[in-house]
Structures are given as C-alpha cells and as structure tokens.
Amino acid sequence: MTSEPSIPKSLAKAPTGISGFDDVTFGGLPVGRPSLICGSAGCGKTLFAATFLVNGAIQYGEPGVFMSFEERAEDLAANVASLGYDLDGLVADGKLAIDHVRVERSEIEETGEYDLEGLFIRLGYAVDTIGAKRVVLDTIETLFSGLTDASILRAELRRLFGWLKDRGLTTVITGERGDGALTRQGLEEYVSDCVILLDNRVEDQVTTRRLRVVKYRGSAHGTNEYPFLIDEDGISVLPVTSADLDYDVSNDVVATGIEGLDAMLGPGGFFRGSSVLISGVAGTGKTTVSSYIVDATCARGERVMSFVFEESGAQICRNASSVGLDLKHHVESGLLRFEAARPTLYGLETHLARMHRDIEQFRPSLVVIDPISALHGPATELQSTILRMVDMLKGRGITAVFTSLRTDGGFDERGDLGLSSLMDAWIKLLGVEANGERTRTLYVIKARGMSHSNQVREFQMSAAGVKLVEAYVGPAGVLTGTARVVQEAQEQAEFLRRGQESERRKRDVIRRRQAIELQIAELRASLEVAEEEEAILLSEDEIRETLLATERRAITQRRSAAE
Amino acid sequence: MSQDPSSPSVDPSTGDEIDGGPYHMRLYVAGQTAKSMAALANLKRICEEHLAGRYDIEVIDLMKNPQLAAGDQILAIPTLVRRIPEPLKRIIGDLSNTEKVLVGLDIRPKAKAV
Numbered sequence: 277m278t279s280e281p282s283i284p285k286s287l288a289k290a291p292t293g294i295s296g297f298d299d300v301t302f303g304g305l306p307v308g309r310p311s312l313i314c315g316s317a318g319c320g321k322t323l324f325a326a327t328f329l330v331n332g333a334i335q336y337g338e339p340g341v342f343m344s345f346e347e348r349a350e351d352l353a354a355n356v357a358s359l360g361y362d363l364d365g366l367v368a369d370g371k372l373a374i375d376h377v378r379v380e381r382s383e384i385e386e387t388g389e390y391d392l393e394g395l396f397i398r399l400g401y402a403v404d405t406i407g408a409k410r411v412v413l414d415t416i417e418t419l420f421s422g423l424t425d426a427s428i429l430r431a432e433l434r435r436l437f438g439w440l441k442d443r444g445l446t447t448v449i450t451g452e453r454g455d456g457a458l459t460r461q462g463l464e465e466y467v468s469d470c471v472i473l474l475d476n477r478v479e480d481q482v483t484t485r486r487l488r489v490v491k492y493r494g495s496a497h498g499t500n501e502y503p504f505l506i507d508e509d510g511i512s513v514l515p516v517t518s519a520d521l522d523y524d525v526s527n528d529v530v531a532t533g534i535e536g537l538d539a540m541l542g543p544g545g546f547f548r549g550s551s552v553l554i555s556g557v558a559g560t561g562k563t564t565v566s567s568y569i570v571d572a573t574c575a576r577g578e579r580v581m582s583f584v585f586e587e588s589g590a591q592i593c594r595n596a597s598s599v600g601l602d603l604k605h606h607v608e609s610g611l612l613r614f615e616a617a618r619p620t621l622y623g624l625e626t627h628l629a630r631m632h633r634d635i636e637q638f639r640p641s642l643v644v645i646d647p648i649s650a651l652h653g654p655a656t657e658l659q660s661t662i663l664r665m666v667d668m669l670k671g672r673g674i675t676a677v678f679t680s681l682r683t684d685g686g687f688d689e690r691g692d693l694g695l696s697s698l699m700d701a702w703i704k705l706l707g708v709e710a711n712g713e714r715t716r717t718l719y720v721i722k723a724r725g726m727s728h729s730n731q732v733r734e735f736q737m738s739a740a741g742v743k744l745v746e747a748y749v750g751p752a753g754v755l756t757g758t759a760r761v762v763q764e765a766q767e768q769a770e771f772l773r774r775g776q777e778s779e780r781r782k783r784d785v786i787r788r789r790q791a792i793e794l795q796i797a798e799l800r801a802s803l804e805v806a807e808e809e810e811a812i813l814l815s816e817d818e819i820r821e822t823l824l825a826t827e828r829r830a831i832t833q834r835r836s837a838a839e
Numbered sequence: 840m841s842q843d844p845s846s847p848s849v850d851p852s853t854g855d856e857i858d859g860g861p862y863h864m865r866l867y868v869a870g871q872t873a874k875s876m877a878a879l880a881n882l883k884r885i886c887e888e889h890l891a892g893r894y895d896i897e898v899i900d901l902m903k904n905p906q907l908a909a910g911d912q913i914l915a916i917p918t919l920v921r922r923i924p925e926p927l928k929r930i931i932g933d934l935s936n937t938e939k940v941l942v943g944l945d946i947r948p949k950a951k952a953v
Contacts, residue, residue: 378912385943388878388932393869393916394901394908401905423915423931 287494290338290410290446293331294324295636296513296629300498301489305470308444310437312467314451314458315474320485320506321450322347324474325412326356327511328448330363332410333371338446340410341402342374345418349374359510373402379422386424392432396439403445411440411447417461437466458490469493475501480653484623487513503625505633512636514629525549530642530675533572534565536744537703540720542727546701548641549673550724551666553695555680556705560716561737562679563587565703566644567596567603568742569677573642574606581640582614583631585650589614592646600741613638619650624661627651632668643669647679648695666698700724705735708756715757718744734760862886862894862944863923869916870902874933878917881934889946919943 289303298304305311305328313321329340342363344352352374353363366372375398403411419429440447449467451459458464464471471490476483486501504513528548531538538544546552552569554562570580584592592614593603606612615634622630635643645665651658669676680695696702702721707714716735720728733744734756748755748763755763866882868875879898886894901908901916911920915931921944930943 375909377914379914383927383929385928385930385939386932387930387939387943388881388935389874390915390917390932391874392914394867394913394918395915397869397901397905397916398908398913401908419914 289495290332291336292328293335294327294511294513295633296502296504297487297511300487300502300513301470301492302496305446305448306492306495307446308441309469310440310447310449310467311470311472312449312451312459312463313472313474314453314464316453316476319474319476320504320511321474322352322414323356323359323506324472324511325414325448325450326352326361326363327359329372329410329412330356330361330366332446333366338409339371339406340373340412341399341406341408342372342412342414343399343402344374344376344414345379346415348376352376358508359506360508361510370406373406373408375399375402379418381422384422389428390425391428392419392436395432396436400443403443409444409446411445412450413447414450415452416449417451417459417463420461433463434466470495474504479623482620482623482626484625486625503623503629505626505629507630509633509637512629512633514625514632524673526673530576531572532565533568533575534742534744536733536742537565537718537720540729540731540733540744541723546675546723547725548675549670550700551669551676551678551698552701552703553678553680553699554703554705557707558681560705560707561735561742562681562705563592563595563646564599564737564742565705566646566677566679567592567599567601570612570642570644571596571601571603571606573675574603574609574611577611578641579610579638580606580612580642580644581635581638582612582644582646583634584614584616584644584646585619586647588616598739599737600739613640619652624651624653624657628661628665628668631665635668635672635674640674642675642677644677645679646677647681649679649681662695663698696721710757711759713757717747717756732756860893860924862890862921862946863897864894864944865897865899865911865920865922867899867901867908867911867913867916867918867920870900872916875917877933877935878919881937881940882919885934885937885940885946889941 288307289298289301289305290307291298291304313324315321326342329342332338332340342352347355349363356363363372363374367374377395377398399411402408416433419433420426423429437447437449449463451461451463453473454460454462458471458473468491470492473488473490475486475488477486485504485506487504488501489497489499502513504511526548529543529545530548531545532541554565556562566582570582573580582589582592587595589607593607596603603612607614613634615630617627617630619627631643631645648662651661653661666676678695678699699722701723704719704721706717706719708717716737718733718735720730722728731749732747732754734747736743736745745760748760750763864882864886866879868878879896882896886896899907901913907913911918912929913920917931917933919930919934919940921928921930924945928943928945930940934940
C-alpha cells in the first residue's frame with residue numbers, strides 16, 4: 277500500500293464499485309480485512325457481495341472467490357444474471373471462482389474431533405488458482421446448522437478470519453440478521469473492522485431498502501441510513517445527506533424556447549443550474565411549457581432527462597407535437613430520455629435513489645420532474661426528499677424544471693410543499709374563467725438574480741406553438757381571451773371614430789384659414805390701389821407747386837424789369 | 840474402485856444380515872496431524888473387525904491435492920467418505936466413536952440390529 281506523504285496515512289480502501297457506497301465509506305471496504313454485511317432475508321446481501329466481487333474483477337483488476345454456503349454456483353450465476361453480471365464468463369476468464377460448500381446435516385455424521393481445515397484448503401486453493409484479492413463468504417452461518425459442535429465452529433471461524441487477514445484478502449462475510457443482534461450467531465464478535473447493515477422496510481405498503489454503516493474501524497464514514505436500489509442496473513446507494521450549499525453558480529443563461537417568456541426575463545432566460553418551478557392547476561399548460569424548455573435544450577445539443585409520473589414518455593411526445601414540438605426525434609437521437617414511473621411504485625427514498633442513479637449515468641444538463649406534486653408521503657419526509665433532490669441537481673449544475681399541480685387554485689403565495697423557497701424561479705400558470713370561457717395566463721412570480729416582468733401574460737397554445745400575448749390592462753381591468761379581443765375591437769373602432777373626427781376638425785380649420793387668407797389678399801390688393809393713388813396725387817401736387825413757384829419767379833422777374 | 844455395486848447384498852435398513860458387498864472409502868486428511876492419524880487408525884481397526892477382506896481405503900492428503908477438496912464437498916478434516924455402496928456418506932471427526940462410525944457406514948453389528 278502506498279501512502280501519500282502529504283496526507284496522514286489512512287486505511288487503504290478497496291472500492292466496491294457500487295455507486296454511492298464508496299462515497300459513504302470514503303473509498304470502499306477496508307483492504308485486507310473482513311467486513312460483515314448483515315440484514316434480514318431478502319435485503320440484498322448476496323447481491324451486494326456479488327457486486328463487490330464482479331466489480332473488483334472487472335473494474336479494479338482484483339479477482340475474487342465466491343464461496344457460497346447456500347446457493348449452488350448455477351443458481352447464483354442465474355440470480356445475478358438479472359443484474360447483467362456474467363459470472364460464468366468471469367469464471368472462464370479466471371477472474372472469478374465460485375465454490376459451493378454444501379452443508380447438509382443429514383449427510384454428515386460427526387464422531388470425534390475435527391476441524392475445518394478442509395474449508396481452509398478449498399478457499400486457499402481457489403484463492404491461489406486465480407490470484408484472488410477478494411473473497412465472499414455467503415452465508416457462513418449456515419455452518420452452524422450443518423455441524424453440531426458450535427464450540428469447534430466458533431474457534432474455527434475465529435481462525436478463518438485471522439487467516440483471511442493474514443493473507444491480506446478483502447473479505448465480505450454475509451450474515452442473517454438475528455433477534456436483538458446483528459447476526460444470528462454473533463459474527464460481529466469476530467468481524468470487528470467494518471459492519472454494514474442492510475434493511476428492507478415496508479411503510480404504507482411501499483418498501484424502501486436502506487443501508488447503514490454500523491461501524492468502520494479506523495475510518496470516517498457516513499452514519500445515516502442511506503436508501504439503496506437493486507434493479508437491472510445493479511446496486512446503487514444514494515448518499516443523500518451531502519446537502520451543502522456551496523455549489524458553483526453559473527451566469528450562463530439558457531433560453532426557454534418560448535419567445536415571450538424569454539422576453540419576460542431580464543437576461544432572456546433562466547440561469548444554468550437554477551431550479552424552476554412551474555405551477556398551475558390541471559390543464560394550464562405546465563407540461564407544454566416544460567416541453568418547450570426540453571426542446572430548446574435538446575436543440576442546443578444538451579442532454580435532458582425527464583422523470584414523468586403521470587404520463588408515459590411517448591404520450592408526452594405525442595402531446596408536444598400538438599403544439600408543433602418534435603420531441604420524438606430528440607428521444608431517437610439520444611439527447612432526451614424519459615423515465616416514467618408511477619409515484620406509488622416506490623417510496624420517496626427509492627424514487628430519489630433512482631433519480632440519483634439515472635442522473636449519474638446519463639449526466640443531463642436539464643432535468644424535468646413532472647409533476648413533483650405527484651410524489652406522496654408524510655409532509656416532513658416529502659420536504660426533505662425534495663430538498664435533497666434540489667440539492668443533488670444544484671450540486672451538479674443541472675438546470676431543473678419542476679412542475680407542480682396546485683390544488684387550492686388561490687392567489688396566495690404560500691409555497692407548494694414549502695417548495696417555492698427552494699426554487700430560484702417560479703412561473704405560475706393560472707386559468708382565468710370569465711364570460712363563459714377559460715383563458716390561460718402566466719406570471720413570473722420570482723426569478724432570483726434577474727430582473728423580470730411582473731406583468732401577466734396571456735398564454736396561447738395552438739398548432740403553431742405557444743404564444744405569449746400581453747393581456748389587456750386598462751380602465752376596465754385585466755382582460756384576457758375573447759374579452760380582450762372584444763375590448764381591443766372596441767378600442768379599434770373608437771380609435772377610428774376619433775381619427776375621423778379629428779380629420780374633420782382639421783379640415784374645418786384649414787378651410788377657415790384659407791378664407792381668412794383670401795380676405796387678407798383682397799385687403800392687400802385694395803391697399804396697393806390706395807397707395808398708387810396716393811403716389812399719383814402726391815406727384816401731381818408736387819408738379820403743381822413747382823409750376824406755381826416757377827410762375828411766381830417769372831412774374832417777379834417781369835415786375836422788376838418794368839421798374 | 841471397479842467393483843460391481845450390484846453384487847449380492849441385503850438391504851441394511853431391513854435385513855439383519857450385514858451388507859456383504861464391497862466397501863470403497865476415501866479418507867480425507869490434511870497432513871500428518873494427530874486427528875488424521877487417529878482417524879486412519881480407527882478406520883483400519885473398524886474395517887478389519889467388520890469388513891475384513893472387502894474394503895478399500897483411499898487416503899487423500901489435501902495438503903498435496905487441494906483441488907480434490909471441492910469435488911467431495913470436504914469441509915471438515917478428517918472426513919471419511921463412503922463412495923461404495925451407494926448412497927454417499929460422510930463421517931467427520933477422528934472416528935473415535937466406533938458405534939457412530941458403524942451406523943454412519945451402515946455396518947451395524949448384529950447386537951445393535953436387534
């Protein structure tokens with residue numbers, strides 16, 4: 277084992293490859309030591325152990341020996357084949373050895389002293405043959421039912437675990453849960469390094485599998501109960517409580533694909549990695565709005581995962597095509613994936629774990645949960661589930677769209693499931709009933725970190741797509757739908773009438789003005805005539821005066837000559 | 840090994856005659872331990888007493904041939920496996936309790952059968 281000089285030497289861990297489990301245990305199971313996996317019947321001990329071996333063999337290059345005390349090798353291979361594990365292939369490749377130890381009390385007669393050296397030899401032989409690093413003993417307690425001498429068994433088990441440790445084999449020992457103790461035969465006494473408890477509880481007729489690390493000597497570990505899943509993709513554990521509020525934020529804006537809605541948001545869309553709530557009663561177009569966002573995201577070449585609880589993916593595709601969206605080809609191109617499940621199919625934790633697993637695998641940049649209000653459960657549990665869901669998405673920088681069905685239909689801003697405060701943006705769709713018709717309206721209630729319109733918009737859906745129309749806001753109040761159209765027509769008529777009236781008045785004024793101007797021209801003409809006359813008179817007077825003066829001079833000259 | 844299992848015999852559960860057929864047995868040991876030695880000695884003694892001339896003991900040392908352990912489902916050491924006559928029987932321990940060994944091998948002494 278190499279240890280980093282900079283960090284304190286910590287216990288070497290063997291990764292199990294079980295997603296989530298390695299996070300909870302900060303690396304996996306302790307290398308070279310036995311770990312106990314206990315739990316009641318049917319909670320997944322054998323599958324856990326098999327996964328540990330198969331992942332070790334395939335992913336980490338550590339061959340393993342599966343020593344089964346209960347199932348035959350063929351049965352085991354068939355059982356884990358449901359998880360997609362090919363045990364026979366691994367055995368053929370020399371990466372895995374399966375040894376079925378049959379312990380049948382009726383076939384064994386005990387007389388005198390014995391030990392379990394045969395078991396050691398078998399295990400040792402299998403380990404040496406394939407160079408195994410990992411061992412599973414499933415379920416070693418079966419020995420207690422096959423052999424009578426418990427004191428020999430206990431001594432031999434103690435010796436076995438010591439032997440496994442000496443050989444540096446990372447071992448998983450499974451044990452059936454007993455009354456008041458972790459295992460029936462008190463195996464936890466011998467295996468004291470790491471104990472994992474698996475549980476399968478039924479609440480409200482829904483089972484939830486949970487896992488808890490009871491102890492892990494020499495290592496920090498998550499102490500909570502973590503839900504885990506077993507399905508065709510194997511086991512996955514959800515480290516649910518890593519709810520830190522220190523995720524990176526993005527200033528990247530993603531458009532919604534609805535022009536009018538983008539226009540209502542200051543930057544022209546939502547921030548990447550934000551959580552958006554679309555709420556509205558039945559038939560207000562929540563799924564349609566989310567389909568638009570899905571389409572816009574896929575059109576950018578990003579992956580989208582949609583968890584739908586009330587419709588199938590195909591149904592959503594079909595419905596989206598009625599507003600002119602082709603989601604089907606996104607599904608076909610692999611950008612869009614629907615995960616449809618009835619909300620009652622699993623418990624909340626299982627839903628969360630499933631989402632976690634699917635998101636880890638698909639790595640989408642947008643996740644749609646439609647509708648979140650379909651998830652049922654006790655209020656506190658529901659809230660914490662949704663909180664963790666939001667955290668999980670935010671922590672990964674995934675934009676999330678939640679739709680929610682409001683049942684009260686009121687205008688109060690009381691959050692749905694206390695959900696609104698977790699959301700970065702909230703679009704509210706309201707159906708307005710008036711004058712015998714229903715129209716859809718849309719508000720942006722909040723959008724953190726961006727300016728946004730606080731106006732209502734009328735939301736229209738047609739084969740041509742979704743259109744946001746500014747609702748009529750005037751003295752008569754807010755009008756939508758036909759009322760808006762009627763009002764608009766009335767206004768148009770009024771406008772025309774007003775226009776004609778003002779035209780007429782304008783013409784009158786022009787006419788009057790022309791008359792006055794005419795009068796002015798006439799007066800000016802007579803003024804000119806008067807001026808001309810005046811000039812003539814003046815010149816005549818002048819001439820006359822000159823003549824008189826001339827005559828007077830002439831008379832004077834004459835008079836003086838006569839003297 | 841090659842003896843015919845259908846050779847004349849009396850059903851051990853009903854007849855009072857001892858099974859007259861051949862016995863083929865394997866004793867699995869792991870090295871020369873005290874328990875193994877004791878088991879071999881006990882087995883030989885019992886066979887000489889009850890199955891003189893028609894038994895065959897094969898001693899397998901798993902230390903030398905570990906691959907043989909899985910085939911006969913060996914768990915404890917020492918283990919005696921009766922391969923013939925059928926059905927297969929396993930007796931574990933040092934075979935110190937002669938009564939139990941005889942019952943286990945279906946070789947009941949006449950006294951016990953009454």
